[in-house]
Amino acid sequence: MALSVSIFLQSIERFIAIEEVQNPKLILIVGCIGLTLNIISAFFLHDHEEEVKNVINNGGESVGTTEPRRNSVQLAEVQQLHNHHRHETSPADESQKQYDLGMMGVLLHVIGDAINNVGVIIVALVIWKAESHSRYYADPAISLFIAIMIFFSVIPLVKKTGIILLDTVPVGLNPQDVRYDLEQVPGVISVHELHIRRLNQRKTIASAHVVVSSRVLENFVELAKVLNECFHAYGIHSATLQPELADEGSEGGDTASISSTQGLRRRNASSRSVCRITCGTTTCEALTCCN
Numbered sequence: 001m002a003l004s005v006s007i008f009l010q011s012i013e014r015f016i017a018i019e020e021v022q023n024p025k026l027i028l029i030v031g032c033i034g035l036t037l038n039i040i041s042a043f044f045l046h047d048h049e050e051e052v053k054n055v056i057n058n059g060g061e062s063v064g065t066t067e068p069r070r071n072s073v074q075l076a077e078v079q080q081l082h083n084h085h086r087h088e089t090s091p092a093d094e095s096q097k098q099y100d101l102g103m104m105g106v107l108l109h110v111i112g113d114a115i116n117n118v119g120v121i122i123v124a125l126v127i128w129k130a131e132s133h134s135r136y137y138a139d140p141a142i143s144l145f146i147a148i149m150i151f152f153s154v155i156p157l158v159k160k161t162g163i164i165l166l167d168t169v170p171v172g173l174n175p176q177d178v179r180y181d182l183e184q185v186p187g188v189i190s191v192h193e194l195h196i197r198r199l200n201q202r203k204t205i206a207s208a209h210v211v212v213s214s215r216v217l218e219n220f221v222e223l224a225k226v227l228n229e230c231f232h233a234y235g236i237h238s239a240t241l242q243p244e245l246a247d248e249g250s251e252g253g254d255t256a257s258i259s260s261t262q263g264l265r266r267r268n269a270s271s272r273s274v275c276r277i278t279c280g281t282t283t284c285e286a287l288t289c290c291n
Helices: 002-016 024-065 069-082 101-129 133-165 175-183 220-233 258-267
Strands: 190-198 204-212 238-245
Touching (some): 002 101, 002 133, 024 101, 101 133, 175 190, 175 204, 175 220, 204 220
Parallel strands (some): 204 238
Antiparallel strands (some): 190 204
């Protein structure tokens, strides 16, 4: 984008102060050499991108084949708990369909340079073959066209990278659906402080505070496995879960039963966004997300 702005400003300056080209043949030769090098670079970049895709695909297959059989059985049991969840509303994981943004940026740079060399060749031919004095306007005119083309071609790349840098939620993923599914898991009273953001183009991470009873807290690792399956269904494969103990006055009875858990959910509905683990001082409470 900076290159396009620079070319645009230089082309405007050349419209005002025309510079006569003394040796168009030399410019034509330089443009042809530059275009040839750009084509060779584009082929190398394309081959490198295919190698990266093959490594990713082969790595994913090897991981799948080395999973123990007992994990498959456990996964089948865990998936039974998600029959009434909203996983189907989540968009499919399209990370494999997207191009690497770094490689795309390099490729756009090479393409922009190639277009620039094509413009140099056209300008050299026009100045070489034409006889009118206005032929020198071809240089700033072609430069202006190239600058506009490069500018609009990099806008999608800037937009995608900007979305990632702003820590936004992936397109099509509703955090309310994720929270709903997490709260439907037996043993979970409520979920708050749920944050979902994109770490890079392929990875999405999440963090949440999970309110549970004292009986469930003892086996929170097993509960976390079920919650992670919910995150996996939404394409979130890295989640940080903070367990929080429910208020003692609202537990009552057998907290391990599902009916008791549902009762705790109703009692804590008004305080779902309140953290049980506070910072301890009144000065920082207003700076937390859940308060």
